[in-house]
Amino acid sequence: MRYYIIAGEASGDLHGSNLIKELQHLDAQADFRCWGGDKMQSTGATLVKHFRDLAFMGFVEVLKNLKTIFRNLTFCKEDITAYKPDALILIDYPGFNLRIAEWAKAQGFKVIYYISPQVWAWKENRVKSIKRCVDKMLVILPFEKAFYEKWNYEVEYVGHPLVKVIDDFKSKFIVDSLGFSTQPSTLNPQLIAVLPGSRKQEILTKLPIMLEVSKSFPDHQFVVAKAPGIEDSFYTELLSPYTNVSSVVNKTYNLLSEAKAALVTSGTATLETALFNVPEVICYKGSSISYQIAKRLIKIKYICLVNLIMDKEVVKELIQDELTVENVTKELKDILYNTQKQQQLQQDYTALKHLLSQGGNASANAAKSIYNFLA
Numbered sequence: 454m455r456y457y458i459i460a461g462e463a464s465g466d467l468h469g470s471n472l473i474k475e476l477q478h479l480d481a482q483a484d485f486r487c488w489g490g491d492k493m494q495s496t497g498a499t500l501v502k503h504f505r506d507l508a509f510m511g512f513v514e515v516l517k518n519l520k521t522i523f524r525n526l527t528f529c530k531e532d533i534t535a536y537k538p539d540a541l542i543l544i545d546y547p548g549f550n551l552r553i554a555e556w557a558k559a560q561g562f563k564v565i566y567y568i569s570p571q572v573w574a575w576k577e578n579r580v581k582s583i584k585r586c587v588d589k590m591l592v593i594l595p596f597e598k599a600f601y602e603k604w605n606y607e608v609e610y611v612g613h614p615l616v617k618v619i620d621d622f623k624s625k626f627i628v629d630s631l632g633f634s635t636q637p638s639t640l641n642p643q644l645i646a647v648l649p650g651s652r653k654q655e656i657l658t659k660l661p662i663m664l665e666v667s668k669s670f671p672d673h674q675f676v677v678a679k680a681p682g683i684e685d686s687f688y689t690e691l692l693s694p695y696t697n698v699s700s701v702v703n704k705t706y707n708l709l710s711e712a713k714a715a716l717v718t719s720g721t722a723t724l725e726t727a728l729f730n731v732p733e734v735i736c737y738k739g740s741s742i743s744y745q746i747a748k749r750l751i752k753i754k755y756i757c758l759v760n761l762i763m764d765k766e767v768v769k770e771l772i773q774d775e776l777t778v779e780n781v782t783k784e785l786k787d788i789l790y791n792t793q794k795q796q797q798l799q800q801d802y803t804a805l806k807h808l809l810s811q812g813g814n815a816s817a818n819a820a821k822s823i824y825n826f827l828a
Contacts (some may be wrong), residue, residue: 461545767798
């Protein structure tokens with residue numbers, strides 16, 4: 454069968470690549486065309502557009518790039534029409550993918566959504582559109598099944614794909630260019646991971662604050678995980694003033710295996726950090742206009758996936774005006790030196806992993822569901 458997959462971010466590229474591998478086990482004749490990144494391309498899929506050319510974050514940024522977005526939508530529709538897939542598989546990335554889903558359904562294509570848009574956070578009425586144009590929805594967060602039931606829409610919970618990805622990584626013993634063993638039991642007590650995001654605009658907003666914190670921890674090494682799609686020169690000026698700051702690229706999991714604590718922007722990275730059992734501080738800041746709009750629209754108590762899934766504040770969130778050097782420094786000291794805080798975090802992380810593991814191997818589950826649905 455022919456599969457057309459669209460992912461617009463690094464996390465979607467990761468989960469899309471694992472889905473492709475599982476579908477290849479089930480369908481020997483499978484052919485894949487995708488919007489994603491290097492990981493999906495490495496599976497043998499034909500890469501049409503890289504996610505680094507699609508990432509526009511925030512209301513203002515989207516408005517500035519409307520021409521590019523509409524041009525991409527038009528091109529995508531033409532490309533799908535020419536390819537004639539048996540299934541269109543959409544991975545998160547709702548602003549773009551829901552528009553494509555509406556169009557594809559009208560054209561008679563089978564539409565499958567893997568990793569639901571976060572409609573439970575805002576724009577809940579998007580569920581009406583999803584019910585109309587998505588033939589099958591596969592969700593990866595435990596509470597999403599109950600959310601969709603409120604709308605009388607049956608979805609399938611397949612588990613969270615990160616659980617197996619990280620367990621597989623932990624089971625290996627690798628020595629890398631960091632000079633550290635990545636065996637998770639040999640933690641370096643002086644290493645602080647800094648995960649500032651994958652888009653230039655969010656990195657420029659948050660990373661300078663995160664780096665300034667390093668001055669208060671001269672005995673610790675701060676290591677920045679660079680986004681694979683961004684050139685090294687972009688980071689040079691940002692990192693150069695700091696004597697105890699270094700960086701890695703394409704080694705985020707190696708870094709988290711060794712980290713004593715982490716400063717993390719919101720998104721999938723917060724969950725990855727928790728699954729590596731690393732205490733973390735969530736650092737989020739957007740443009741003032743985008744933040745004010747989001748504040749009025751978003752209905753959830755937390756922005757961090759760890760806190761959302763556990764329905765309580767497991768890790769500290771420093772958002773917008775709260776994201777200051779002083780506040781980050783205070784919270785980082787707390788997770789580094791407060792034994793009681795560390796013990797509670799580990800208990801919560803264990804409970805989190807249990808919740809996310811209930812579905813089993815998410816990528817395999819999703820592939821079986823898609824293949825059987827099409828068959």
